[in-house]
Amino acid sequence: MDLGLSGSRVIVTGASRGIGLATARVFAEEGADLAICARSPEPLEEAAAGLREAGGVVHTRALDVADTAALDAFVDSAAQYLGGIDIVVSNVSAGSSRVPDQWERNFATDLLPFVRLAERAHPHLVASERSGAIILVSTTSALHTTRPAGAAAYGAVKAALNHHAASLARAWAGEGIRVNTVSPGPVDFPGSGWDRRRETDLEYYETIRKRIPCGRLGRPEEVARAIAFLASPVSAFTTGQNLVVDGGFLDRV
Numbered sequence: 001m002d003l004g005l006s007g008s009r010v011i012v013t014g015a016s017r018g019i020g021l022a023t024a025r026v027f028a029e030e031g032a033d034l035a036i037c038a039r040s041p042e043p044l045e046e047a048a049a050g051l052r053e054a055g056g057v058v059h060t061r062a063l064d065v066a067d068t069a070a071l072d073a074f075v076d077s078a079a080q081y082l083g084g085i086d087i088v089v090s091n092v093s094a095g096s097s098r099v100p101d102q103w104e105r106n107f108a109t110d111l112l113p114f115v116r117l118a119e120r121a122h123p124h125l126v127a128s129e130r131s132g133a134i135i136l137v138s139t140t141s142a143l144h145t146t147r148p149a150g151a152a153a154y155g156a157v158k159a160a161l162n163h164h165a166a167s168l169a170r171a172w173a174g175e176g177i178r179v180n181t182v183s184p185g186p187v188d189f190p191g192s193g194w195d196r197r198r199e200t201d202l203e204y205y206e207t208i209r210k211r212i213p214c215g216r217l218g219r220p221e222e223v224a225r226a227i228a229f230l231a232s233p234v235s236a237f238t239t240g241q242n243l244v245v246d247g248g249f250l251d252r253v
């Protein structure tokens with residue numbers, strides 16, 4: 001299916017590995033131009049070099065999304081470099097560690113940057129002739145309380161983000177901007193948190209894997225395709241939704 005993304009101008013945060021990189025790759029293969037960021041410059045430039053092979057323009061900036069001024073400057077530079085912004089994918093998270101300041105970390109790295117990214121990109125999305133789209137990358141941990149979610153910051157902060165994304169969808173629909181959420185279940189790739197858990201705590205990894213009816217964890221590209229589908233004009237009448245991509249992990253109707 002042609003998703004109609006050729007020539008789209010797309011921001012993906014946290015695109016040097018995992019779901020973010022896979023998402024940028026799907027957009028690049030569909031003919032979109034990209035602006036991507038991550039903290040470490042070298043992996044970011046490596047990712048960009050691979051994405052440019054698809055033929056599109058790729059703007060990069062090394063930054064911490066928790067730095068509001070740097071995030072604003074990234075959005076502004078992306079708009080300038082790409083000639084506008086049609087799609088924003090907010091993908092960065094501080095993860096689900098249980099360190100004492102994890103609430104502060106998820107607040108600063110997951111929650112506030114999504115709010116800020118949406119606000120800063122808003123005028124560009126309004127101006128988009130293709131009609132603007134925002135995708136929040138959330139998690140199944142926002143939708144249940146058992147392991148691996150639990151009474152911890154990660155799922156709770158992502159749940160707050162789900163609420164904000166759904167609210168923005170209704171607030172901005174009249175301006176032609178769609179806002180949707182994609183919620184992956186556990187996703188494994190080399191260097192991922194689950195990859196590390198398989199090494200350090202195979203029993204726990206297997207407990208989670210066995211709870212997934214598809215019998216395995218997800219792959220980044222499986223989430224990436226769902227993101228591109230929802231962000232694309234093919235989904236022009238879909239907004240305020242939360243698409244779960246989890247191999248059947250969540251038991252819900």
Ligand SMILES: NC(=O)c1ccc[n+]([C@@H]2O[C@H](COP(=O)([O-])OP(=O)(O)OC[C@H]3O[C@@H](n4cnc5c(N)ncnc54)[C@H](OP(=O)(O)O)[C@@H]3O)[C@@H](O)[C@H]2O)c1
Pocket residue numbers: 013014015016017018019020037038039040041043063064065066090091092093094095109137138139140183184185186187188191192193194220
């Ligand atoms: N993997 C899973 O099992 C899973 C499951 C459900 C939901 N998710 C969600 O999917 C998203 C991506 O997770 P992932 O596991 O694919 O990747 P990840 O290993 O968390 O890395 C994501 C990317 O974000 C960048 N990054 C991390 N912190 C950053 C910061 N403060 N500022 C700027 N960039 C930053 C990383 O590069 P640097 O380290 O160089 O900054 C990397 O490019 C997250 O929102 C996560 O909550 C993941």
